[in-house]
Amino acid sequence: MHGVITIAATEIRIGLRNRWIILSSLILLAFALILVLLGSAPGGEVKTDAVTVVVASLSTLSVYLVPLIALLLSYDAIAGEIDRGTLQLVLASPVSRGAVLVGKFLGHVAVLAIAVSFGYGIAGLVAFLANGGGEAVALIGVGRLIASSTILGATFIAIGYIASASVRQTGTAAALAIAIWLFAVVLYDLALLGGLLASQDGFFARTVFPWLLVFNPADAFRLYNMSAIDALAVGSNLGGAGSALPLSGLATMVSPVAWTAIALGLSTFILKRVRP
């Protein structure tokens, strides 16, 4: 337990001084502010809560950026320490390998939570104030976005550890992390879309597709946020599948949580076999 806290605290310290992490949370903030400004432009008379609209756009942003930041934090966690020789030092001291991984995980999730809270918190607050206050309920939406983004990030942090523990070079781990991101966030959805087009109203669209959608933690995250917000007001290309989904509401978040648990277990298993 002592080791877990020590490792987590040090990872937070390193993460908050990492200029890539600082840069990406600034990018998050910049994107968020742009969306806020576009969202609050006098577009029409629709007085749907402006903050809610912004939260909907930000959740789409999260699907791409949060996994990227998460992998940026985690790809180096094991391979980098093997490369630099510090893993030997940590494993020579009386901490278990499981504690090393859990400590890193807690530290990295904390860094990600700070980055997301910073970016979305400021953007949400600006949207709230720019629209002359409004219902405080809208701020709950911002909180929900931050919390679910952190869970999505935790999933990709854990998946990043699998990549990092499986190879011995930082460079290889980085390439693997980019491949994971590209597959989970871009290619997977393209493939699903292709499948949908091929079988407009067939077995795939009705039975397989909804499961495949929930199976991907990034899509599950998107579904959760779309269903939490009034999806109709925002208009989503995936909204149509809503009725046929195997899981709905908060239950869709089971997917990223389960992925996190599996990935942490698997990366601990791999780390236990590493011979530093």
Add this chain to the structure above:
Amino acid sequence: MTEIVKARNVSMKFKAVEALTDVSLGVAPGEQVALLGHNGAGKTTLFRLILGFIKPTAGSISIAGFMPGSDAARHVVSYLPEQVAFPKMLTGREVVRFYARLKGAAPEGVQAVLDKVELVEAADRRVDTYSKGMRQRLGLAQALVGNPRLLLLDEPTSGLDPLSRQHFYELIADVSRRGCAVLLSSHGLSELEAKTDRVAIMRKGRLVADGPLAELQHQADLPIRIRVRAAAGAVASVHAEIGGGRINCASVELYCAKGDKMRILSKISGLGAQVEDVDVASPTLDEVYRYFSNNGIEQIQRGEIQCTA
């Protein structure tokens, strides 16, 4: 004497590579042992076995009676790897504090070891501003914190200048006086400057020597080198008289066993004015090391020297 680390008939095979063969070695509390050998001799492999990172294919190792890699054993040992790069974003103090906490050491120990390795002034600067010598000292501070009973140092002085090296050995002597067992590796005997109690030499995964330096010098029984500088024009007759080899147009060099030294020296003094100077050199530490690590004296080969005198 109860040894802190005890390796018995340890062998380690990596697929086709026989990295260690039948190595037995022990280090007692307060003892400093230098593990010498060329690159690839198996020094790092022995350290990794002692740390429990890998398991020997034959033989056994115990650390204060515990299995290598067990929790109890890891409370006993401290390690400084051959190459380590600490997180650049952290300060020296943060690095040492991190390892102190992992080892469950008292927080006061951090300042004490920083003081010992003379890093107090730089302690609150980031590691990426440190020089090579400072990084090496930080590595040592990390190993010393928590008063380990066994210190494993893999080539700790390679790349250090002579002054830092000397300072380094003073630090090591200090910790071993407090009862810590020290096993350090190096790829040359001269780097040690004869500071350790015992020297163990490895060649291709085998332990070929293990004992105090004086004993190894005796064991090797290397010849003594005698160099005679002849007076002008007398080099040929001096050479004819005492034998050996001519190394240039004025000097003759010969090697003799320790027992023959006085006989040859008196012969040389009998040459009178033909000899200008005599230089007698005992085998150097490097020659003793080369004797063991290369299995025998290298042949002294020299071409014929043409003199136009």
